[in-house]
Amino acid sequence: MILPYFIVIPLLAAFLIPLVSRRRDTGAVVLSLAAVSSLLVLAGLAFSGLGGETLVYRMSAWKLPIGIPLVLDALSALMLIMVGLIALTSLVFSVRYIRRLGRDWRYYALFMILVTGMNGVIITGDLFNLFVFMEIALFAALALVAFGGRAHEFEASFKYAVMASISSSLILLGIAVVYGATSMLGLATIAQSLADKSPLLVLWTGGLFMAGFGVKTAAMPFHAWLPDAHSSAPSPISAMLSGVLIKTLGIYVLIRLFYNVLGAPPLFLDIFLGLGAVSILLGNLLAIGQWDLKRLLAYSSIGQVGYILLGMGLGTPLGMAGAVFHMINHAVFKSLLFYNAGALETALGTRDLRQMGNVTRLLPITSGTSMIASLSISGIPPFNGFFSKLMIIIAAVQAGQSVLALVAVVGSLVSMAAYLKVQRYGLRGGRPVEKLVGEVDVAMKAAMVILAVLCLATSLLVVPAVREATLDPVVKVIMDKTQYALTVLGK
Amino acid sequence: MTLYALCFALFLVGLYGLLTKRDLIKIILSSGIMGYACNLMLVLFGYRRGGVYPILERGREAGPMVDPLPQALVLTSIVIELGVTALLAALAIRLFQKYRTYDITKIRRLSG
Numbered sequence: 222m223i224l225p226y227f228i229v230i231p232l233l234a235a236f237l238i239p240l241v242s243r244r245r246d247t248g249a250v251v252l253s254l255a256a257v258s259s260l261l262v263l264a265g266l267a268f269s270g271l272g273g274e275t276l277v278y279r280m281s282a283w284k285l286p287i288g289i290p291l292v293l294d295a296l297s298a299l300m301l302i303m304v305g306l307i308a309l310t311s312l313v314f315s316v317r318y319i320r321r322l323g324r325d326w327r328y329y330a331l332f333m334i335l336v337t338g339m340n341g342v343i344i345t346g347d348l349f350n351l352f353v354f355m356e357i358a359l360f361a362a363l364a365l366v367a368f369g370g371r372a373h374e375f376e377a378s379f380k381y382a383v384m385a386s387i388s389s390s391l392i393l394l395g396i397a398v399v400y401g402a403t404s405m406l407g408l409a410t411i412a413q414s415l416a417d418k419s420p421l422l423v424l425w426t427g428g429l430f431m432a433g434f435g436v437k438t439a440a441m442p443f444h445a446w447l448p449d450a451h452s453s454a455p456s457p458i459s460a461m462l463s464g465v466l467i468k469t470l471g472i473y474v475l476i477r478l479f480y481n482v483l484g485a486p487p488l489f490l491d492i493f494l495g496l497g498a499v500s501i502l503l504g505n506l507l508a509i510g511q512w513d514l515k516r517l518l519a520y521s522s523i524g525q526v527g528y529i530l531l532g533m534g535l536g537t538p539l540g541m542a543g544a545v546f547h548m549i550n551h552a553v554f555k556s557l558l559f560y561n562a563g564a565l566e567t568a569l570g571t572r573d574l575r576q577m578g579n580v581t582r583l584l585p586i587t588s589g590t591s592m593i594a595s596l597s598i599s600g601i602p603p604f605n606g607f608f609s610k611l612m613i614i615i616a617a618v619q620a621g622q623s624v625l626a627l628v629a630v631v632g633s634l635v636s637m638a639a640y641l642k643v644q645r646y647g648l649r650g651g652r653p654v655e656k657l658v659g660e661v662d663v664a665m666k667a668a669m670v671i672l673a674v675l676c677l678a679t680s681l682l683v684v685p686a687v688r689e690a691t692l693d694p695v696v697k698v699i700m701d702k703t704q705y706a707l708t709v710l711g712k
Numbered sequence: 713m714t715l716y717a718l719c720f721a722l723f724l725v726g727l728y729g730l731l732t733k734r735d736l737i738k739i740i741l742s743s744g745i746m747g748y749a750c751n752l753m754l755v756l757f758g759y760r761r762g763g764v765y766p767i768l769e770r771g772r773e774a775g776p777m778v779d780p781l782p783q784a785l786v787l788t789s790i791v792i793e794l795g796v797t798a799l800l801a802a803l804a805i806r807l808f809q810k811y812r813t814y815d816i817t818k819i820r821r822l823s824g
Contacts, residue, residue, distance in 0.1 A: 349785055349788070352789075353788060353792065356792045356795070356796075360795060360796075360799065363799060363803075364799070367803065367806075372807075372810035372811065375803055375806045375807050375810060376807065376819055378803055379736070379800070379803045379804065379807060382796070382799060382800050382803060383730065383739060383743065383800070386730075386743040386746070386747075386796050386800070387727070387730060387743070387746070389792075389796075390723070390726075390743075390746040390747055390749075390750050393747075393750040393751075393754070393789060394723065394749075394750050394753060396754075396785075397750060397753045397754040397757055397782075400754070400757055400758075400781075400782065400785075401757035404779070406781075
């Protein structure tokens with residue numbers, strides 16, 4: 222059974238890194254790269270070998286209503302691939318970037334704990350187990366946000382920690398209510414016993430989980446912590462946070478709980494739509510006003526998460542396919558944009574768009590890849606962002622929500638304006654830069670080029686034959702709703 | 713029912729403190745209070761009136777025992793909360809070293 226290895230490998234690496242590391246960080250780099258690439262290979266094998274089936278692993282061989290199951294279906298396998306991919310490029314990018322902050326093995330140990338937490342959340346089939354893994358991921362994320370050790374980084378980390386502790390308390394309260402009503406903690410068993418309970422109970426638990434995981438998703442009314450935390454963290458960590466952490470702790474858990482456990486109650490789908498529309502408009506609009514490149518990217522993350530929520534809220538297979546597709550795409554291009562910001566910061570010593578000048582000649586790869594990423598995120602064909610936004614907009618029109626489709630189009634135009642600002646004032650600005658303060662090394666360039674190629678390659682997912690093999694099994698798992706419970710319990 | 717209401721009131725006390733207090737230390741304490749309320753709620757859900765301790769011995773029935781699972785959950789969540797509190801306290805110490813104050817309104821290098 223390969224399921225426990227998704228948790229064991231990164232956790233073991235996190236444990237071994239402090240043991241093998243002395244003064245140099247070579248051991249830590251090699252170990253963490255080996256761990257993450259083996260995770261990516263395993264996830265790829267799992268996704269291709271799964272073929273729409275569901276694997277269940279019973280921890281310590283306890284029978285199901287009592288024990289804790291690990292569940293691997295198409296949705297979790299896809300999420301595992303996403304985490305593995307972004308973690309691998311992020312580590313490749315980190316090597317040089319982190320040496321600037323000090324040759325430190327602690328960064329790699331914390332990074333592996335972050336990956337452990339995220340993989341655990343994705344693969345577990347137990348509500349309280351999910352809570353524990355979520356806290357593990359959050360601990361590592363909080364420490365990594367403050368890793369630079371400057372005053373504003375501690376400030377951002379404290380703000381994030383307070384918001385995270387409020388949301389975790391709400392989630393724990395939700396778990397307590399669920400347990401009080403059903404005496405169950407496994408997601409599958411809860412889904413079965415909630416089906417014949419009163420709608421009021423679904424309302425209570427749904428409300429608590431929506432508020433708790435809404436904060437982790439950073440949808441618009443719950444977003445206050447995100448711009449600070451994501452812009453203060455080291456750039457590879459910003460890519461991990463924006464690219465995958467808000468999606469595993471937020472979007473993935475919301476999909477799992479509201480579709481597979483609660484069976485997609487219409488009231489909460491409407492809330493998804495509302496949150497999505499507000500996030501799309503305000504997130505992109507606020508992004509335009511920023512001059513700090515990483516703050517601009519962070520606000521734009523809120524807007525892009527809005528698209529995913531919109532697709533989820535429509536409740537149609539096409540909308541869900543669009544949401545899943547946009548989730549993958551956003552992980553790819555937003556991580557790439559954060560690497561670009563990190564490379565620019567390394568080379569120019571600033572993140573302020575007004576301080577950057579005409580760098581297309583000095584940094585051809587950085588500016589070229591950032592152009593590709595900007596085109597993708599603002600939805601220009603033939604890049605991936607265009608297709609996923611188009612799918613969501615078509616799904617909205619088909620579902621009779623033409624106002625929301627209009628909101629999505631307007632939001633896309635506004636986000637294009639924000640990225641035109643990045644390109645026009647930042648990378649192609651009038652202020653000429655004479656010399657660079659730092660060097661963008663081969664590893665950083667490699668990480669950026671890999672993701673830039675993926676920006677084009679993932680648009681192939683829209684081709685019907687490819688889509689049948691990749692997106693459709695994931696959408697089937699989600700749209701089958703509480704069928705999940707029967708599959709896991711083996712009936 | 714009164715117990716549940718009081719427990720929820722305790723949760724709201726913590727939330728109120730977290731949202732309105734300006735002192736870093738008071739914010740940390742409020743987050744602790746919120747956590748305690750959740751733990752108390754979990755234990756209350758497992759309790760039954762007139763229950764006995766949940767250890768199965770020869771000649772005892774499982775019927776009147778209290779539910780032991782919430783107690784195990786609460787132990788786990790107390791450990792997690794210890795970690796959160798320690799992390800918050802460490803951050804507060806570092807913030808004090810940088811800004812020489814615990815007042816959250818004076819720690820404002822980042823905006824919104």
